[in-house]
Amino acid sequence: MRKKLLSNSFSILILVIVVATVAVGVPAYFWTKTHVTKERVQNRSKLYPVILIPGSSATENRFDGLIGKLNTGNKKQSLLKITVKTNNQLRISGRIFPRDTRPFIVIAFENNHDGYQNIQRQAKWMSIAMNYLAKKYQFNHFSGIGHSNGGLIYTLYLEKYMDQNQLLLDRLMTIGTPYNFAETNINQRTNILKELIAGREKLPHNLTVYSIDGTTNYTTDGIVPSTSVSAGKYIFQNQVAQYTKITVTGKDSQHSDLPQNKEIIQLINENILQTGTGGSPNVTQNAAPQ
Amino acid sequence: MTGNKIIAYLYRLQDKQQKWKWLRSCYFGLKKVSPLLLIGILIRCLMLSFFQPHGFFYEIYHLDKFSWISDANSVAHLLSCVFFDVALLLLCVAVAWYRGSLFDEEEAIPSAVVALILLFFINFHVKRTPADGTGQVNLSGNIPFIEVLAIGLIGAYFYHVGKKYLHLKSVWSFSMGTIVLGGAIKGLEHLFSTNVFSNLSGPVLSGIGSLLSDDQHQLSSIILRETGRNLFVWLGFISPDQVLVAHTDSDLTRANLSAALIKGNLEGLPHPLNIYSLSDSFAVLGGYGQVLALLLLFLLFSRYRNHRIDAWKHLLPVFLNVNSGFLAEIPLFFNFVLLIPFILVPVISILLGTLALKSGLIFPSVYQVPLNTPTILNAFMGTNGHWGSLIFTLIILIISILLYYPFFKVLETSAFSSIRAEEEQK
Numbered sequence: 001m002r003k004k005l006l007s008n009s010f011s012i013l014i015l016v017i018v019v020a021t022v023a024v025g026v027p028a029y030f031w032t033k034t035h036v037t038k039e040r041v042q043n044r045s046k047l048y049p050v051i052l053i054p055g056s057s058a059t060e061n062r063f064d065g066l067i068g069k070l071n072t073g074n075k076k077q078s079l080l081k082i083t084v085k086t087n088n089q090l091r092i093s094g095r096i097f098p099r100d101t102r103p104f105i106v107i108a109f110e111n112n113h114d115g116y117q118n119i120q121r122q123a124k125w126m127s128i129a130m131n132y133l134a135k136k137y138q139f140n141h142f143s144g145i146g147h148s149n150g151g152l153i154y155t156l157y158l159e160k161y162m163d164q165n166q167l168l169l170d171r172l173m174t175i176g177t178p179y180n181f182a183e184t185n186i187n188q189r190t191n192i193l194k195e196l197i198a199g200r201e202k203l204p205h206n207l208t209v210y211s212i213d214g215t216t217n218y219t220t221d222g223i224v225p226s227t228s229v230s231a232g233k234y235i236f237q238n239q240v241a242q243y244t245k246i247t248v249t250g251k252d253s254q255h256s257d258l259p260q261n262k263e264i265i266q267l268i269n270e271n272i273l274q275t276g277t278g279g280s281p282n283v284t285q286n287a288a289p290q
Numbered sequence: 291m292t293g294n295k296i297i298a299y300l301y302r303l304q305d306k307q308q309k310w311k312w313l314r315s316c317y318f319g320l321k322k323v324s325p326l327l328l329i330g331i332l333i334r335c336l337m338l339s340f341f342q343p344h345g346f347f348y349e350i351y352h353l354d355k356f357s358w359i360s361d362a363n364s365v366a367h368l369l370s371c372v373f374f375d376v377a378l379l380l381l382c383v384a385v386a387w388y389r390g391s392l393f394d395e396e397e398a399i400p401s402a403v404v405a406l407i408l409l410f411f412i413n414f415h416v417k418r419t420p421a422d423g424t425g426q427v428n429l430s431g432n433i434p435f436i437e438v439l440a441i442g443l444i445g446a447y448f449y450h451v452g453k454k455y456l457h458l459k460s461v462w463s464f465s466m467g468t469i470v471l472g473g474a475i476k477g478l479e480h481l482f483s484t485n486v487f488s489n490l491s492g493p494v495l496s497g498i499g500s501l502l503s504d505d506q507h508q509l510s511s512i513i514l515r516e517t518g519r520n521l522f523v524w525l526g527f528i529s530p531d532q533v534l535v536a537h538t539d540s541d542l543t544r545a546n547l548s549a550a551l552i553k554g555n556l557e558g559l560p561h562p563l564n565i566y567s568l569s570d571s572f573a574v575l576g577g578y579g580q581v582l583a584l585l586l587l588f589l590l591f592s593r594y595r596n597h598r599i600d601a602w603k604h605l606l607p608v609f610l611n612v613n614s615g616f617l618a619e620i621p622l623f624f625n626f627v628l629l630i631p632f633i634l635v636p637v638i639s640i641l642l643g644t645l646a647l648k649s650g651l652i653f654p655s656v657y658q659v660p661l662n663t664p665t666i667l668n669a670f671m672g673t674n675g676h677w678g679s680l681i682f683t684l685i686i687l688i689i690s691i692l693l694y695y696p697f698f699k700v701l702e703t704s705a706f707s708s709i710r711a712e713e714e715q716k
Contacts, residue, residue, distance in 0.1 A: 009590050009598060016605070027350040028667055029675050036657050036674045039551055046544060098539050137541070138548035138560060 047096070047139040050077075050272060052106045053126065055148025055176075056118070059083070060093070060108035062147065066259040067104050070268065078103040082133075084125035085110040090132060102273065105133060114149065116191050122153045127161035134167060141168040143272050147259050148224070151177025151211075152192060155235060158207075159199035171272055173210040175258045178224040180231040189231075196235045207240040210271055212264055214253040223255035297696060304627050304704040311392050313624055315446070316439045319385035320621045323377045324600075327530055330373030331607045331615040334531055337366035338662045339610055346610070349660035374530045378438050382409045385442025386449075393450045404468050405445025411472035412441065435614075435623060436526030444471070509563060509644055516569050516636050523578045524632055526623040534577050534611040536570040536668055538658045543567075546656045556653035556673060563644060567654035571669040571679075572643040572686050573636035577613030580635045582666065583690035584628075585616060587698040594702075609664050620701075631697045635690045642686060652679045 054062035060081040067079055078097040082090050084107065091110075096103040107129045109122045133139070146154040151174030158169065180186065180193045189197075213229040214221035229245075236243040252261040307313055339347045341363035343354065353359055383402045390401025413433070448471055452458040458467050522528075537543060542561040549559050576582025585608050588601035604616040622628050646652045655672025663671060666687065669679035 012602075013586075013589065020609075024350070024664070025667070028346075028663075028671055031350040031660075032657065032671045032675050039657070047548060096541065098541060098544075135560065136545065138545035140548065 046101050047103070047137050048101055048141055048143070049096075049103050049105045049133075049137070049139060050143045050145060051130075051133075052104060053144070053146040053150030053153050054106065054108050054112075055146075055150045056114035057112055058108065058147070058150075059112065060106050062108065063104070063106050063145075063259060066265065066268075069260070069265050070104075070273065080105045081108070082106065082129050083108045083110055084122075084129050088125070088128055090129060096137065119149055119152050119156065119192065122149075123156035123160060126153055126157045130157070130162070130167070140166065141170055144169055144172040145175065145268065145272060146172070146177060147175045148177060148255065151175065151232075152179065152196075155179075155196050155203075156199075158204065159196065159202045162204075169204055169207055171208045171210070173212065173268060173272055174232065175212045175264060176214055176221055176224050176229065176255050177211065177232065178228040179235060180225075180228040182223075182225065182228065184219070184225045184227050186227050186231060193231055193234070200235050200239045203236070203239050205239075205241065208242045208271075209236045209240050209244070210267065211236070211243070211245045212258070212267065213245065213247045214255065214258045214261065214264075215247060215249050216253050221253060221255040221258065297700065300627050300697065300700045301703065304700050307624075307626055308704065311389065312443055315385050315389035315392065315443065316623065317621050318388040319381045319383075319439065319442060320435075320618045320623070322384045323381045324615065324619045326373055326377035326380065327615045327618055328603055328607070330370045330377060330530060331612050333366050333370040333373065334533075335607050335610045335612050335662075337363055337370060338533060338612070341366055342661065344661045346660045346662045346664070370531065377530065378433055379406075379409070381435075382406065382438045382442045382445070385439055386445040389443055389446035390449060393446070397446070397449055397453070400464070401446035401449040404449045404464065405442045407465065407468045408445050408448075408472050408475075409438070409441050411469060412475055432529045432531055434527045434529045435618065439526060439623070509568075509640070512563070512565055512568055513637050513640055515565070516573055516640060517633055520579050520633050520636060523617070524622060524624070524629050528578070528614050528617065530614050530618075532612075532614055533662065534574055534665070535661060536659055536663065536665075536672075537565045538672075540565065543656065546654060547658070550656045556656060556676075559654055559656065562647050562654040564654070566668075566672065567647065567656075568640045568643045569636070570665065571655045571672060572639040572683060574611065574665045575639075575683070575687055575690065576608040576665065577611045578617070579613075579622070579632040580639060580690045580694075581613050581616060581622075581632075582608055583635065583687060583694045584620070584631075584698060586687075586691055587694055591695075591698070592702060597702075609666070610662055611665050612662075627697055627700050631694045635693045638693065639686050639690060642689065643682075646682055652676065652682050655679070 052063050052066075054060075060083045067077075071077055078095060078100045080092065080094045080096055080103060082092050082105065084090055096105075107126055109125050111118060111121065144154055146152070154172060154174065155177075158172075162169070179196065180188075181190045183190050183193075209232075211229060211232045213224075213226050215226055216222050219226055226247075233243065233245065246267065248258070248261055248263050250263075252258070258264055339345045340351075340353060341359050342348060347353065348359070382405050386405030387398045387402040391398035393401075445468075448468065449464070452464060452467050456467070458464050542564040543566045546559045546561055546564070546567075550556055573580060576585060585601050585604060588597050589605070592598050592601065600619050604613075604619060607613065608616050617623065620628065622632065643652075647654055652669070653673045653676055655669050657672050657674055659668055659671045666683055667680075669683045670676065673679045
């Protein structure tokens with residue numbers, strides 16, 4: 001009697017398994033295959049950070065004001081800060097929230113001094129931090145913002161250290177970056193500019209670059225000459241997918257105020273985060289079509 | 291020999307706990323409300339799997355093209371809340387009624403009334419809106435079983451003590467006494483800011499979650515996390531509408547996913563051991579405590595027709611990982627015999643999963659699965675249809691059935707003896 005009951009239960013269970021396999025297993029299998037194929041076609045990591053490099057003398061907190069202004073309303077992107085020590089060790093604070101696909105990551109340097117040699121070292125340290133981040137968070141594309149010498153560090157990193165088979169930088173915004181240091185005469189090319197021009201072919205070809213120049217008068221933002229910012233065209237023009245030079249004037253256009261400048265925040269929103277709308281008054285754009 | 295001793299000890303333990311009146315009262319209440327709970331859970335499963343965007347059947351059957359789905363979702367949500375409300379209310383009343391009747395037949399109904407007043411008083415949240423200025427009684431299925439059972443018992447004990455020792459006799463004095471007790475409990479809640487009764491399962495589970503976050507890659511912490519969670523479920527910190535969601539969104543899983551998408555395969559992933567690849571793939575088949583194994587034992591080997599029918603009724607919700615109804619049906623809460631496999635079987639499954647992953651037999655689950663995906667398919671779908679993972683999951687299920695079997699036998703035998711005792715009494 002019991003054996004009969006058991007065999008009845010087994011028969012019904014087998015029937016249920018067959019029905020479930022056909023009604024659930026088969027559609028689930030095809031859904032998985034389609035879903036994964038779709039993801040592979042996109043082939044971009046979900047994590048798509050914005051990596052920011054401050055200029056000389058600035059710490060990992062340099063962009064706190066800017067990020068605070070970008071993180072308004074319901075939009076809250078996480079913030080991870082890394083300081084690369086002189087012994088190549090990393091000091092990390094903050095975290096990337098689960099589900100946040102667009103976090104901000106600031107990479108600063110313990111030795112944050114100005115000068116050609118220091119900037120070379122900082123580019124190397126940036127590569128250490130980038131290798132750590134890419135390995136830890138497994139992202140394969142990112143956007144970049146560099147303020148002042150941070151833009152130089154970024155460009156050096158792109159030319160000398162970034163493995164384009166592993167990482168893709170799609171948009172870079174440099175703010176008040178002195179591509180020719182403090183030299184006002186464009187015909188007098190400094191070492192850094194010469195080096196960057198020499199290595200320009202290694203820049204990613206699909207990169208979009210925005211170079212922002214702040215001016216308090218017609219020639220300078222108080223520290224960096226406009227001609228030095230404009231020298232970026234010798235590096236990027238005819239090399240990357242798109243190079244755009246933007247000049248910002250008016251309030252908060254001094255060199256150190258640029259990251260908090262309202263127009264620049266809007267430009268970051270529109271061109272880096274792609275969430276901003278509308279144009280910006282008081283901004284002149286000189287796009288260089290390729 | 292040692293095995294026999296353990297089995298004998300389990301039998302004694304089962305017999306012993308069947309004599310505990312508070313536990314008998316809880317089990318009586320759970321048995322009585324299980325049909326209502328089951329209806330609520332079935333509707334909730336329908337809602338989660340078919341009507342909610344990213345639900346399992348919603349995704350695999352591409353139900354997004356039907357415009358009526360969102361309306362059906364609202365209706366199903368409402369209906370399931372109604373069933374859960376009524377079930378929880380009746381559970382509280384039934385527990386108090388039964389415990390009161392064990393004191394004295396006359397105490398049954400007053401105990402139930404006291405418990406009911408307590409339940410309303412504790413869960414009454416004054417949430418006045420300018421429009422209608424009404425208060426709101428909040429039950430809606432997200433109250434853990436422990437709360438309802440505890441209030442039922444407190445109601446019965448309070449009536450008994452109040453009548454016998456405090457000499458409260460009139461309706462008014464009892465009502466006042468009950469309100470004072472409810473006020474004291476609410477006061478304690480506010481005092482410790484722990485919201486002990488109104489929403490305990492959420493904070494406790496999230497507390498465990500934050501203590502041992504989702505980003506675990508150490509085997510020991512994954513096991514500790516799973517054990518802690520199951521222990522709390524065993525204690526009744528689970529609400530009828532509690533749903534198990536795979537951790538496909540943790541940092542580690544996301545890192546694995548990115549690596550898998552870049553490489554195009556699942557080899558050499560940065561974090562092969564994580565909660566998704568171990569706990570969610572192999573330790574929660576049928577929900578908390580791997581209870582699909584226990585359900586299949588009831589379904590196939592139970593000598594009682596009622597047990598087999600109950601198992602069949604719960605097959606779909608358990609398959610879809612909503613197992614609170616089945617846990618109430620067995621019942622699992624405070625059942626010392628079942629505590630052992632409920633904790634151990636998932637741990638052993640995690641260990642076996644680790645061995646298989648380390649030896650390269652299977653790949654870690656990486657790809658996202660829809661919400662409420664049957665956990666038996668998590669490893670298969672999470673590895674983009676790797677058949678080895680599916681076969682391994684089935685092997686884990688068979689091992690879990692074998693591990694649950696001795697405990698299932700103890701349950702069956704004690705059920706047999708209690709039925710015979712009842713027959714003899716008649």
